[in-house]
Amino acid sequence: MSEFRQQAKINSVLELTTEQLCDPASYEKVYHRPLHDEPMPSVAALSELMDRLRAVLFPGYFGNSSVSPESMRYHIGANLFEVDRLLTDQVRRGYCFFCELERGGECQDCDARARRLTGEFLGALPQLRELLAEDAQAAYEGDPSSRSPGETIFCYPSLVALTHYRVAHVLHTLGVDLIPRILTEMAHAATGIDIHPGAVIGRRFFIDHGTGTVIGETCIIGDNVRLYQGVTLGAKSFPKDGQGRLVKGGARHPVVENDVVIYSGATVLGRITIGQGAVIGGNVWVTTDLPPGARISQQRPLGVPLVDGGGI
Structure with a gap:
């Protein structure tokens, strides 16, 4: 078969496949239609969010390793500024993912709610750091191979999973949609530890x-x-209901x-x-x-x- 005829055959297959995949009957069960012109939550943005939160929660271990007591305020403040921006955007996107409204345009309620809940989350960070410090100490005391709590912070998969979980649990408790589950599934993929944010x-x-x-x-x-x-x-x-569907x-x-x-x-x-x-x-x-x-x-x-x- 000549190269021209072979390419023509491939083009024909591509055209037919495109038509089949663009048939609404084919994609209706797997298509996410963005509402209010709001894109999906971003795993890349949430990865940056967690990197910055780790830099805040465990200064010197993550982020700028040369941070000192003299530069701590700048280090924490700069990261929290970006955390506020990233999280507000992602929380809003999470709400819009489940939004039942079919009209386009801006959703002021979701935006205001995202800003408010992000502020509440930021206020919980001191307590969250305290919990994670205790988790690191427990890992050190519970593992004879560990030489310091810092080793568990920097190396142990359980501390990665618990950091994601404790962040996600605060957001889950605040009523944030979707984002908490994405955060724990990110840790699940990285560590093999599956903790539901609830x-x-x-x-x-x-x-x-x-x-x-x-x-x-x-x-x-x-x-x-x-x-x-x-x-x-x-x-x-x-358990299932009368129609055989799982009771949530x-x-x-x-x-x-x-x-x-x-x-x-x-x-x-x-x-x-x-x-x-x-x-x-x-x-x-x-x-x-x-x-x-x-x-x-x-x-x-x-x-x-x-x-x-x-x-x-």
């Missing part, structure tokens, strides 16, 4: 190694909890009380309570409540004591 996680939380950990939307986790890689805190069942919302994930340790590969499902100080061994499947202080592992009944670390 989960409630207490102080001094540590996930050792982390890969494959899943924490569901309605989980409630207390203080001083430690998980290992591959732990699932998930839902046991998904509702408490369906575990409550994990203070001082619990859950070892690698364990699966904890349903709205059950894991009592304070309980220890769940590796690869154990738990679907019922555990009392405070319980210690369980494979092939051991509930309540049989274990030597620390034995079989876990």
Whole structure:
């Protein structure tokens, strides 16, 4: 076949494929129509947002590593100025993503709401930094291979995932649409740790190694909890309505009380309570409540004591 005839055949296929893909019946279920001339949220902009927030929350570790106490005010102020601009824009885009209005033009309500909620988020940053500092300390104390809390801040995937989660959880609590989920999914892609922004996680939380950990939307986790890689805190069942559709919302994930340790590969499902100080061994499947202080592992009944670390 001559080069001319081959190119003509390719052009014919391209034209036919274009016609098929432009048929409304083909794209109607996967097409996002921007409303109010507002573009989609930007992963690139949100990546910059998180880079600047890390520079604010952990000065010297991220961003300008030569920051000093004398230059701290400029360093923090310059980054917060950009955080305010980026976040306001992305929060507005998140609202417009779900907007049910079909008319074009500006949406003043979404813009004003985005500015207000961004201001509230910025006001929460001192407390957020305090929580992350405690998470870093917990990682240092809980991992014998760690030589300093700073090593956990700079190197550990759990601190990456927790930084994204704690930022996203504040935004989720404020009622921001879409952006919190994007932020936690960015961390999920980078670390393998999947934390829904709706989960409630207490102080001094540590996930050792982390890969494959899943924490569901309605989980409630207390203080001083430690998980290992591959732990699932998930839902046991998904109720459906009369039309067979999943019922959204509702408490369906575990409550994990203070001082619990859950070892690698364990699966904890349903709205059950894991009592304070309980220890769940590796690869154990738990679907019922555990009392405070319980210690369980494979092939051991509930309540049989274990030597620390034995079989876990």
